[in-house]
Amino acid sequence: MRLRTKLILCFLLALPIELLSQQLLQTNFVKPQVETEPGKVCNLAFFITNNSEEPIRVNPNYILPDNWKLVTSLSAIDLQPSEKKFLIISVQIPESYLVGDYSVVPEFNDDKGQLLQKDEVHVRVLEVEKITIEKLEKKEYVYAGEEIRASYLLQNQGNTEKSFFIETQNCQVEEGAEVRLGVGESKVITVVKPTSEDYVNSAREYYTIRVNAGNRVLESVNNWTQVFPSKNLKKDMYFRFPISFSGSYLGVNKDDQYESTYQFELQGQGTLDVEGKHQLEFMARGPNNTDLSYLGLYDQYYLSYQNKNLMLFGGQKNFMFTPLTESSRYGWGFESKVVVNSGLTLGYLYVEPRFYQEIKNEMAGILGYQFNPKNKIELYYVTKQFEALNDRTQLLSFTSVFTPFNGTDVDLELSRGYLNNEADNAYRVNINSRFSLFNFSGNYYNTGKNYPGYYNNSKFYSANVSARLSQKIGLSFYARRDFMNAQLDTFFVTAPITKSYQGSLDYKLGLQSQLKLFVRQYERKDRLNYNKFHYKTRSANLRFSQKWRWFRFSLTGEAGKTTNFLLDPGENQQNSYRGMGDFSFNIASKHFIRAFGSWSNINQFVSGKQQNITAGMSVSSQISEKFNANFYVQNAYDIDDYYKNRNLMQLSFNYNFLPNHSIALRSFYTIFKTEVDQAEFTMAATYAYKFGVPLKQVIKAGIIRGQIINKQGEPVEGVWVRLLNKTVVTDKNGEYIFDLVQPGTHLVSFDESSFELDELTNIPNPVEVNVFEDQVSTVDVRILKGAELKGKIILEEATLKAAADDNVNAANIIVEVKSSLDQYRITTNSNGLFQFPLLKPGKYIFKIYANSIPAGYKIDQPEYEYVLGEGEKKEIEIELPTKRNNIIFKPAGNALQKNGLGLSLKAKSTSKKEPEADSEKPFYSIQIGAFKRELPMGDPFFQDEQFYFEKQIDNLHKYYIGRFSDLQSAKEEYKRLKTTFNKLFIVVIDGDEVYSVRKYEKLKK
Template structure:
């Protein structure tokens, strides 16, 4: 068998070789690429290599599910002729990534293969995902969980790992989801709610789908949270006050010390309008010697309003940045700002922690042009200990904005002491323009200037520019102040001089790279220097957020000179590396780890390398309980001017709404110390309460029950009043507390009703609320009644009526009862249908002036009763003026005795013309292509409106006024609610705009 196949192949080989030379194809591109769902065009040339005319039929072999867009007509090629062809194919919308061969075959009429060629088509990756809400609760009660379900579908063409990121909620079953192309999966999020809600609120939550660092899809939703218990009645305006008591303990030098400290603090307004503000503090006893948690005793009282500021007690007083920037002590302060812009002020302080100054005072006179421009003149006098002569300073201070985006703060000062005078000045600038941001300040104080600074020049400045959306550059320089007369209680900071040039680049959506060159010099300010060094270095920092993980890596390389070492031994190549890593387990739990290593020779220390590592944890364990923990192994020595925590634990628990307990512990190395860490512990109880100042609310309550037609309670119906919302519970009950007495509109949300259901009372309904009383509004849900019908013109008059206005359209009909009233017009074919009606007794009216002129109407009003769920369909035949009007019920109809709808009107004694109606004025508030349902939000609580169909539009009007002035007054009231309204005139059932009608009357 094998020999036969080989023989057959050898016999046909010359034919195959000959056939392959008949035609030749040349693809312009041997490989093409396309996205799924799009058409891919493959152009190529066909060349006849033979000396004969070739008739060829193209055939294409493409992968399954692909669609051939190109037609396949046969082609004729003359000898040596070349033709251009295009093969167009479409890849399905979801098709796997990869390279697929496409074959082109040309056959002769007898089916013989003339030529075969192929090209590869690469299907590109498409990354697409959809997330749709399947179910989320419209409302929950306080304390319950909000659980929402979404469907996540991979609409791309490759297997993908998606990350679910949430905001203000949590994923129930893991944040990472792996989906094949076309696969879908349900995702559930959970959000707990607090039991302490006292008003209904909307809780918003967001779910995002990420692939890598890119957000592919985001969905926002909300659920209403209703309080699970009623708000206690509080009719008073209260001033907020906080009382706290703390137990403090410290283990210092192997000795245990403890004490108590108490604090009473209040801050708030004294009136409802917030015009008068009060703040006070009473804290004691003094515990500044109890290490880290020790607090000094402090007492003060402060009051201010729009024009006056008064203060008495202990605080950090500030006159001006040059004369007295910050001085803690006991003193008084007052300032008056008159309505004409004039400002007057006085300050007096006796420093507490700076013993060289006995007391100082200041007076100020200024003028405030507006909130951004002012000028003030200060006079400051200081009395130093042991000296009789006082220091005198004058300072001019101005804040102004010369143009938009730029603020300038300028101060010029001159001081006198012991018959010696000297000057000082400073300027601060902040400006934003174009792509630039500029900020900086400069201080210059004379050698004999007796202010807060003297013999100093220091500055800081920064200029940055955002060159592109991703690239920014900046320059920064700073030199710290010298010879500052700071309060010794706060210790002083080191002197620093630094310069930096940097650029930052946004690598990705949540990735940033920053490269900067820096020179900085730091020197210990205390008398026994622990450090004085200068470093020149190149630095690089990369930070990235990936899903719930965020990290930052920083590297530094340069040369450091330590000025506290001998020359020749004080320079070395220095390196530093730092890492900061954080992970958000979920919205309640957070962990962070950090570390650094450096060999920078900065200190007088035998150990030149420094390794620091630590971590912190933060957890919101419950809604009322949270914990924070921090620990690290070491510290930077040049931070010794401030407290350095090596370990810290905080526990906070809130209970009974206004009460809380806090436990705090620290393992700390304190200021100016290098060793000997101390352990400190504190326990604090805090109670917040409000002092009643004035009864400001006269309140009542609205409550009720919603039942169905069988008298059973209906749960989950929303009831709205003012800006409040309530929902019926399982017993059908709802309640609104603390409602101001008066008349209010309350509405029932009918979105949960069946299509044919309606309330038994008007919706919205007016409710009268009385002080200290409960207004009961019970609602019953009923099957609504329907009234509809059709006007038919008498056929005997049709022929003559063709030349007259004989259309049954725009006939005005009205139905009214004690609870509701509707006025509508008929459609082109004479049909009409009223909205759902509340069962009861109604009056049906036809407006005679809207009947076509060739027809008549002798009885326009009829009374009847509609039962629950009943539908009445009327056929109203309008006779000519020679005949009678006939009403024919088309459905079941319950009629009152003597008022049936099948009527025969008595012939008129005298032929009368149709009375002309109008003119009267009304206000058109809107026009729509469809009829709006009753109580639609567009009407904004307005109940007495009517509708008229004109030019295929449903137009709505409010009011019917015989006087134009009355219409104008109503127009002024309504324009506060509606945007596009205007006065119209009805005259003989025609509608005119007011200017149009006035012009018609003028022409007449």
Template sequence: MLNKFFSIFFFVLLGMHSLNAQQTEIIAIESLKDDVHLQPEEIFNQTYFIANNGEAEKDLAISLQVPDEWKVIQKIQQISLKPSAKKLVIFSIQVPSGFPVGEHPIDLYAIEKGSDDTLSVRRNVLKVNEIESVSLHFVKAPEIIVAGEQLEATYLLQNNGNTSKKVYIDTYNCDVKGSAEIQVEPGQSVPFTVYNLTSEELLEPREINYTVRALLSGEIAESVFRSFKVFPSKTTRKDLFFRYPVTASATYLASNRNEKYEKAWQFELQGEGALDPEGNHHLEFLARGPNNTNLSFLGLYDQYYIGYSNKNLEFFVGERAYSFTPLTESSRFGMGAENKIIFNNGLFFGFLWVKPRYYEKIESEIAGYTGYKINDDNEFRGYYISKKMEDSPESVQLASISAALKPFESVSFDLEYSKGISPENSDDAFRANVNSHFSIFSLSGNYFYTGKNYPGYYSNSTFYSGNLSANLTDKLSLGVYTKEDFRNAALDTFFVTAPYSKSFQTFLNYNVATRAHLKFYLREYERKDRLVQDKFHYRTRSLNTRFSHRFRKINYSLLGEFGETTNLLQGDGENRQETYRASANFAYQFNPSHSVRAFGSWSNVNSFITGEQRNLTAGLSVTSQIGKNFNANFYLQNAYNIDDYFRNRNLMQLNLDYTFLRKHTLSLRSFYTLFRQQTENPDFTFSLNYAFNLGVPLKQIIRAGDLKGRITYENGEPAEGVILNLRNKTTITDENGEFWFRTIQPGRALLSINRDKMKINEITNIPLPIEVDIIEDEIISLNFKITEGAKLTGSFEVQKSSISVLKNEEVETGNIIVELKNDFEEYRITTNNDGRFSFPIVRPGEWTFKIYTTSIPGGYEIEKSVYQLDFQPGEKMELPIKLKSKKRNIIFKSTDSTLTPLTPGKETSPSAKNESDHQLREKKESRFYSVQIAAFSRKVPDDSGYFEEEQFDFVKQIDNFHKYFKGKFNSVEEAEKERKRLEKFFRNPFIVIIENNKVVPWDGNE
């Protein structure tokens, strides 16, 4: 029994040892990085430890298997591991840019050499990060179109990332054909088109800019800016006169105010502008009547005035709002006069008188003032004012001194001190304004103080406002703002004084994205009615937030407020209530011509009465350009807050404007309005206005004539779309091939054609540019054609003689001067090294082809040096020219003399001497002298004024310069003679030696 137990125990131990041996791998692989994120296109190093847990040395091939398209540097590595040894293995991995985002496995194999057995495998899962990358490429678009046509531009949107993306195409001054949202897969390119419909009413050439942007996740990924030029489809003559602008109008006014229909007519004549082209003299006037303020929602009271100004004088008389100083008389409407004299050194004096129209407490005011203007930023002023009051026989006296100063580039001040003396007492007033920017801080402040008995525009008032902000980063800014409004402004118009208000707030602004902004602010504000019987007086403390965002064609803002409001018109204990408000504003731009805006707010406030007060306000506005000259605007709102009583509140408004015949305008205005000081019972009013804009001619400033014409093709078809330039004007031919330059200054001008719309082999039948004479008040006509040009090419070939063939002569046919000319044009070129020549495209007709015989290689001649050619449209002519050896006549003379050799037994061979002379002559003929007369970095045209008096013979391009030469001479004496003659026409001509087609300056030695 005991033996049986030990036997079982032995086999159990043996089994456990075998199991443990199976669990322990002979080759172990350990990864040092398990949670790996790969960035496409970046190289990542994946690191492993390979350990030998066996008792024998192992030779291994370490192989890394990765997904297709991944790149691995040294994919298989060879290592040897001794028992219990460990080695580091590194693989460099690169993921391509468009590889899909997500988790992807990689496997490392340890393979034993010889047996090819896989001893160990290690799998890792690598995560490929998302790449957002799109590119926008311009493909094609016309650069020139005619007014009334539609521009169409093609673009290519490419996804360079590794995830599918929806890209929104945002445009300026154009629209996308089809959907503006485009789905683009990784590596995919999607074409799309934008368009812009131009107006037929364009009367002058105009360059129009347009921009296409690709928005990815609300951010601008790429933007492409382009422009195109629009030429008018109609021709108009430019006004030759300098005119003074005047507008005459008539308005029909109607209203059902107080349930009573009233109507009236009102007429107006108004002008404002310069009296001379230089703008030195300026005139303005207005005559409007009769008075209709009783029914006019526009406040169109009768008004008459005239004013004149120049550099040194300002004169005005009539009705308007006259301004003295902010403390003494900020604005006082009435009948008055003002004169101001300005000296060139900056000193000025002025006089002002006004009789108020809407403020009965003041009978009249008179003031004298002076000042000194140092520059646009620094000025001093002094005023003395006398007021005649209605209820006092004695006048009120006011004195003021003020200064506008800018001591530093980022700091400015505006200061004023005033003293007021009334019959009973006197008092002071002071105001100050400061603006400053330094470092990350911005500071602005405004402060008014007027004493209790100060008899100015304000009295017994303290007003201040201040703002301090700091831009901590490009995205984050914070600050504080405080304000208190005027208490008893003595306004003299029929506008009711705005409510008294006081506020204090701290704010934080954060730019969430390029087009998204977030604002938080703590606010405490107080508003109080200024009417005799208060309708409201409340104070609110609240936390506010505002978010604004432009997304594609939508622009919206959201506002939220939560706090507590105290109604100060009610007793304590019942006058506090929570306040909350929410408002939204959404605007959508369909295209540049049509847009819509919707807005609304909902609030629960305690501003006017006790208890809960909810208020819902909603509205809609639409703006549309229905036609070329027809604009419409519609506005609708259900209600207004009661504390907006001081202004008219339109619950409904419709505006229509139509312009016709360029100078005439019809306008309809209709309103459903709560008038000032009212809180209910709105009234309907409307007006119909006709206005005529006329210009009174004062001086003819342009003396001009016209140039018109027609361009056709050789077959008589009109040449449409050809661009012509005349001085600084550009035009384009219409469908009939006609063009018209209007209002051109008299004199000689050059007409040229832009060849962009012409084929490469097309040419006009008359030379360009065309010189035309513009005559004042006349129309010059010019018609011409576009035809196919002709082409002349040719070559010089040596006619081999029996002697030249025997001697195997090589004749250089380069630099032979040839010329093609007619009565108007001339082309002169030289042959290439192989003797070929090619002229540019020329006009069909009769031409003269000439060969300069002085440039023909020595010992050769041609049968004919002048050819008369008649080219047909589109003809390509090849002209081969034969070079023939010159004939030599040898004369033998007899003699009775006998030649004896100088040295007995030796004879001098005559043939040897002749052979030597022949070689010398051949050497001289391969080199010649010429005179260099010019060198330019660019090739000049053949009709250049530089060669007007003396033409060049041939040109060579050497060292990036085009060098021009005159003549081919066998001796330096001939060249020197020519050089002296050319000194009359060119500066510093010099002699060169041309040998084997190379130019060498002559140094004065043979």
């Protein structure tokens, strides 16, 4: 027993004092771990309990992570025996504090400093992503051929280290596009953009920089820089018709033999007049080289003219009558169409086919009427002469394009044909409709067995229905069946006969990633004489596409069953699988690389080979502004692609060595149309020259030029000068020039945004300039310090109290200042204060309009004269006295007349007195315009009308004409001004407030 007692005593003595103290004081935190964002106050709630039988005074102390701020006070906590209190510790976490887990340690001591309790709370600081990008420096303008440069400051103001990708549009990052910034770090990003030397007029070049993190765009900044034509550029005085001439050397390695030839082409397309009313197009290309299989460049000659009411064509091209009667027929022919202003159309076509020998010639007459841009009808009469038949084919076709209701367009054709005493019908319909979430497009052809048109004994349809259920989910269904019989040109081979059905579900996974699930059935059959394929596949497909920075890819998997109809039944079905990938890299927006490939376990065309691998790549590079190169290579093609030219390898270089001269080198290793495995090597070297034939000299022109200097006489560079839609900038000598200016009176304006706040031009801005043919008009400008004129209109002191009682004040009094160059008219505010815009130094006449002053007051002096010096600030005060109601009788010039109502005084007046209005009463006026900037007097907007006064409301300068006591008078003025201004309306001005008439009438009620 003694041993046990001794052991217990030793154990108690070995316990820490803190453990014994915890029995006296106990703390329990509501949440032992909390989450918060930096920059916010974090509240930690807990219960504190006195477990002793004595009162305790507790002194808290909180141990916080570095730079955290304690919001809660450190006042003592008094606890009675067994008392339990609820308390909150509030701490402020600094902005941009690093993400991570931190500890807050509360300590509680007694009055003697002895530790009673110690606890710990874990605080997780969450990640905050905050990226800023701001413009540091940007060129406001460059000359054509110079490089645009702009720099931006990218800052990471979040609380964790981040990697960014800089994506640009219409510009390039000078250094690497990959950026990694720690917390608080920043980096200067510089973008560059070259400009062409071929600018004829000034233009704005826009460019964008985006900061991406993963697939998210964090920040995007748009900017622009003005590009002015090069000083050395000579402008053309003539209106020209554009023409291009090219010569090509062609070489083909065909059947192990090398053949070569030359081909030349002269082409023109443009308008014959400045207004663009008459359009001309022609082509002359020869000699014919189709025997060399050079991608079908045959000889071709044609001439076409068109204006609003007439179209004429003669030569060789693809003619089309209607889709049913003659959808596409290449040959020599003539076409004309006359459109009467009422909407009536008359036309005629004649063609002799070149590549379809069964038809000798064909012609058509057209009669149509267009009701409006979306509704028209046409009637075609078509006749064809076949080589093997004596009788001509007769076809009658009615077509109509109409919109039955909003969002739906219909194209309809009904046709009937006659051949060898047999007749048959055909019809087609095409519909495009958009309503609610759905989009539908479809067409259907049905031609009879004996119908002698472009198609016969065929049914063709295609339809697509899609629905966007949400921003992420879309559904669609597609069906197609090709025609069976058509009068096709042998030179143009159409695709295989195809039947296909497909249903798909699209799901947008993210901003730049998408998943597509689709099931389909497709059947393809060879259209050539000896069938090399005929198969049908049913499959399920899954496609995933993703864009990540400069890299994007698409992966597709297909699984299903394929039936090969060229094999015997029982041996012609096989489970089929296919995988496809497409990867592209866009490097610095100038270099593009694409790699693609596919693998399948079944060959639909022959029975032996059970696997097919296709792979290829392409590279496109803009090596310089004038030089680009392209390369393409692929190992094989499917046989059912025979209807198009298939390049197994292609290499091309294009170089513009002079403004209108170019050289192109191209080489192809190609499987041509109708071939399945016989590849040929073709090369070509082409020189092209573009020029313009002068048709008419530009209207006789003059020149406006000048120089801008400052008050010290030094030239000022970089001032923008505008004339109509043209903008130029002063050079280092302060000089500017506009050439080829049409004779007449023009307004030239000078951009004052680069001036100091108190600077202006010494001439009106804009200034009228008279331009004469073949003469130079000089407008020199000096920048000087403007003068200020402001002041106050005061009502006579004797009536101030009465005026205040009657709500009479000095508001809306019209004041004007006028010189030989400038004129400004404004109104006073409610305190009678006014301030004119910056004035040019000189002599001014100041005037107060009598009809705008309050009733009961008069003007002692109608006009004041002031001379303002450069940079002078002048302040004036004018007191308006009250009117005296004294009647003074003068014997001269007056006569008393008697009438039925008594005596009246008839006085002779030497001057007409302006009517006076009650300024304290509301009045009507007409608002003629609102602008973000203040318009100077003489601005062409006013069109010789003088605005009554101007008010600045909602950051807009609003201009008003007229002051009327009744609405009818305002309406009469409104009718007069309506012929001059486009957007104007009547307002009511009550004190400093402006109301619409309707709103003011509601307020009165």
